[in-house]
Amino acid sequence: MKAFTLSDLKDSVPNLKGNILLPSIEGPIKIFRDSLGIPHVQATTTHDAFFGQGFVIAQDRLWQMDFDRHRAEGRTAKLIGKSGLDLDITVRRMGIKASAQRDYEAANSQTQSMLKAYSEGVNAFINSCDVLPIEFRLLEMNPAPWDPIDCLAVAKIRHVFMGNYDFKLWRAKVLSQVGPKFTKVLYEVGDPGDLLIIPSGEVFTGESNYGSKVLDTNGELLEMARTLETAEGSNAGSNSWALAGHKTATGKPLLAGDPHRAPDTPNAYVQNHIACPDFDVIGLSFAGVPGFMHFGHNEKVAWCITHASADYQDLFIEKLIQGDPPKYEFKNEKYHLDIRKEIIEVRDEDSIEIEVASTHHGPVIIGSVSQGLGISFRHSAIAEHEPWAEAILDMLLARNVDQFEESMRHWVDPCNNLLSADVDGNISYQMRGKLPVRSRENSWLPVPGWNGEHEWTGRVPFEENPRLRNPSNGFIVTANNRIIGPPYPHYISIDFSQDHRANRLLKRIRALGAATTADMALMHADSISIPAQKLVPHLLKLKPSNNLSLQVLRILGEWDYSMNRDQSAAAIYSTILTVLLNKFSLSLLGEELTNEAIGGANRGAPSYLRNLKSLVLHAIENDEMTLLPEGQTWSSVLEDALSEATLKLQNLIGDDPQNWQWGLLHKTKHSHPLSQVFPELEGMLDPPAISCSGDDDTPLAGTYNFNGSFILNSTSLARYVYDLSDWQNCHWVIPLGSSGHPGSSHYFDQMNQWASIGLYPMLYDWGLIESTSETVQVINPED
DSSP, rough: OOOHHHEEEEEOOOOOHHHHEEEEOOOEEEEEEOOOOOOEOOOOOHHHHHHHHHHHHHHHHHHHHHHHHHEEEEEEEEEHOOOGGGHHHHHHTTHHHHHHHHHHHSSHHHHHHHHHHHHHHHHHHHHHHOOOOHHHHHTTTOOOOOHHHHHHHHHHHHHHHGGSHHEEEEEEEHHHHHHHHHHHHHOOOOTTTOBOOOOTTOOOOOOTTTTTTHHHOOHHHHHHHHHTTTTOOOEEEEEEEEEOGBBBBBSOOEEEEEEOOOOOOSSSSEEEEEEOOOOOEEEEEEEOOOOOOOOEEEEEEEEEEEEEOOOOEEEEEEEEEOOOSSSSEEEEEEEHHOOEEEOOOOTSSSSEEEEEEEEEEEEEEEEEETEEEEEEEEEHHHHSSOOHHHHHHHGGGGGGHHHHHHHTTTTOOEEEEEEEEESSEEHHHHHEEEEEOOGGGGGGGGGGGGSSSSSSOEEEEEEGGEEEOOOSSSSSESSOOBBTTTTTTTTTSSOOSHHHHHHHHHHHHHSSBBBOHHHHHHHHHBBHHHHHHHHHHTTTOOOOOSSHHHHHHHHHHHHHOOOTTOOHHHHHHHHHHHHEEEEEEEEHHHHHHHHHHHTSSSSHHHHHHHHHHHHHHHHHHHOTTTOOOOOHHHHHHHHHHHOOOOHHHHHTOOGGGGGGOOOGGGGGOOOOOOTSSSSHHHHSSSSSBBBBBBBBBSSEEEEOTTTTOOOEEESSEEEEEEEOGGGGGGGEEOOSSSOOOOTTTTTSSSSHHHHHTOOOEEEOHHHHHHHHHHEEEEEEEEO
């Protein structure tokens, strides 16, 4: 391979100026890029608006689009080697691409036309560009033409792992290790007092451990949990809030928030703006998917989402029977097992052959016929043919929150907490997505697939999804916390997040007078840790054993509980917490499962660690002795944790506790997918690390694994504020930049502003956009 230089990276950035003649468009398309490189597309028809969107996203993110397409097709290992193999095996077995094909066929003609127009724009760039992104040159490959089905496949791969099937696998492991009693304690749905989304500002008073009695009464589930350990295994959060006009300075709503995901390079979300006579929409998109599915506003309505943490993925243990043909058992009958072989190419390795099978429950994602045991995956977005993509266009056309919410009628996956507001002054909450109806056992673990007792019997009707409109207290807050309590009749989930972030946001909202967009920005920056407020007072009761521990306790005693990157106390608290969680996890689960949990390899493990954290803090606060090792007290445990944490920080940073700033440990590590393939180019492909505030429990999100590294593994991938009184007063920021080209000046030019919790204007006025544009490009029809 030739040696690539920074000049090669810069030369791979496409030309963004001048005039272009292209076929397949109906009129001129104007592309203005602002000072951040964000594209604003102005077209004369709906077709051309989506054509233009596809064109500009391909200009900025063609490599990212193609990489996500490879992921959706189970072909990642072909690009990056064996590190992509586990993902490819799982995705092939899930059948993501085939599911996208079925959903495309289920969509109406207008939606298919939208997907075709977007794809035409992508292909127009591929066919007209002088130079491809550097990644294609590194891999010595060319991108295949973009197909409308690719749009839906990319959307699916961006969503399928936001579900909770791996939570159930992990819970089975925990159950097999600690038994039913402690598993129930560890996975409480919520205690009385947990904050709800609906009613706004009220607390949960219902039953904890929804359906957990099945762990006691059904010994078969426990036996199956143990069986799973011999089977072959497979290896997201957000905030949003809305304020009604009577809570704001302008008398019109404010809408704000931020999505939390694992950091991608380039960033998962793309800032862009498209307009035509039918709509004028600005927001965040996935590269490769038209429209603005999660975040945006048109002339009348603004919208945003958080993950609802809903349960719409089930696992069924199947009895697989060898033979010609192979079969599976269901209700004492034997049924044909759909099965085939597929080949997965692996970069610099031999290709491998895998078995892809499915039952009527869904694809078998773990196990094989030769084992006699498999686990099938039933997922609302794969189980049936769905016209969900119709929502992509319909939502852009909405003129008020009523029309906007109706546009979600066919939306399937993921289930989201969807907030919207309109210029008429309405604020609204709707849980969008399809919830299956089935037995309570399904919510906890993989269930028997052979006895017919756990089948999906329907879906919660669209009209019965949780909703809230214009609450009298003037606000709605969502932070992945429990959505609604009794008497709501339908099961949603047992895997909601703790309500710490929601409570901090609620406290700030209640303290506001006439709120402004500046107040919303300050809410983004809230880094007060409620768990720290619970733990630190007990640490301060300890007697210092030496001068160093005296200094450490003094720093903690002066702390305001802010997880600010400049705070030494934040680093001390986080290190003590990590020591405590490792200690108790080791005593409960043993070394193997603890290492799996703290390493973050299993997506089900974070919820276990969050629950363990709450359990330990509750025990410390109430002096409960159940978790304590024999012969120890909470004082002795905390003394040991303080001593161990102090030693770790000395080794990591130095001897002076005043210099133990949180930001020295708590940093981003954005890794380009190809830096592992071409490590010699890591310095050019990977954006620099930057220190960050916050943690998993603060609105200012900065989640890390509890393995002692403190590197962010989930954080805010965008922040936004919508002002319904003045679209020119909206703001946003993303962690990196608008361009996916490592050689572009806009590859990570928003990083410092993002880390400092600053925002940029979200330009919407076309006169201002045109007069301040950095570049202008016009696409004219060839005819």
